[in-house]
Amino acid sequence: MLGSSLRKIRLNIKSKRSGTATLTKASVLAIAMAVAFCALPPAFIGVQANSCGDPFSFAFPMSAKQGDLATFFITIGNSTGADQSFVVQTQVFDPTNTVIAEIDKVASIPAGSFLNFQDGLITSTRNPPGTYIVITRTYQGTSLPICNTCFCSSTQTQFTLACNDNNC
Numbered sequence: 785m786l787g788s789s790l791r792k793i794r795l796n797i798k799s800k801r802s803g804t805a806t807l808t809k810a811s812v813l814a815i816a817m818a819v820a821f822c823a824l825p826p827a828f829i830g831v832q833a834n835s836c837g838d839p840f841s842f843a844f845p846m847s848a849k850q851g852d853l854a855t856f857f858i859t860i861g862n863s864t865g866a867d868q869s870f871v872v873q874t875q876v877f878d879p880t881n882t883v884i885a886e887i888d889k890v891a892s893i894p895a896g897s898f899l900n901f902q903d904g905l906i907t908s909t910r911n912p913p914g915t916y917i918v919i920t921r922t923y924q925g926t927s928l929p930i931c932n933t934c935f936c937s938s939t940q941t942q943f944t945l946a947c948n949d950n951n952c
Contacts, residue, residue: 836937837861837870837893837922843943850911850948855904856918856941862893869893871923873935874903879914890926909950917942 840859848854856876862868869892876885887903905916921935 835862835864835868835924837868837872837891837924838863839872839920839922839937839939841874841918841920841939841941843918843941845943847944847946848907849946850907850909850913850950850952852945853904853906854916854943854945855902856920857900857902858920859898859900860891860893860922861898862895865895867892867894868924869926870936871925871928872920873923873928874918874920876905877917877919879912879916881917884911888928907945909948909952911945913945913947913952915942915944 838861840861842857844855844857845852856874858872858874860870860872869890872889872891874885874887874889875883878884885905889901891899891901893899918941919938920940921938923929923934924936
């Protein structure tokens with residue numbers, strides 16, 4: 785039944801010829817990705833307990849144009865037998881390796897659980913085309929340490945930003 789309703793949506797989108805068809809198609813795809821992301825099993829399935837948050841992330845869309853919203857989906861897991869708190873730091877680096885966004889969150893995760901959340905970056909023509917790197921690090925506790933290299937665990941994803949119609 786879900787497949788048939790998605791097929792109907794897809795057919796309705798194809799029949800539209802306005803500029804909103806692309807936005808609608810992208811919106812439907814983003815919602816489908818978010819639903820799939822929430823339905824995924826924990827990314828930390830394994831034998832050994834991990835008290836570092838075991839982060840996992842991906843970016844959507846993988847190829848964006850200037851002016852698009854790039855969304856980062858992040859999973860932090862707690863495979864130990866005790867509740868854990870982590871500071872989750874996400875940094876976005878542009879093609880020149882400059883930090884253009886930094887988001888810090890405190891996550892309290894019950895034992896044997898995981899937490900999914902998302903962050904986003906609205907791009908513009910001021911963002912140069914190229915590959916953008918998104919690094920997520922976890923730190924144990926509820927505050928960032930003074931040491932920049934004292935993170936417990938990290939993950940990395942990337943997306944490519946292309947010029948829009950401005951021929952940059």
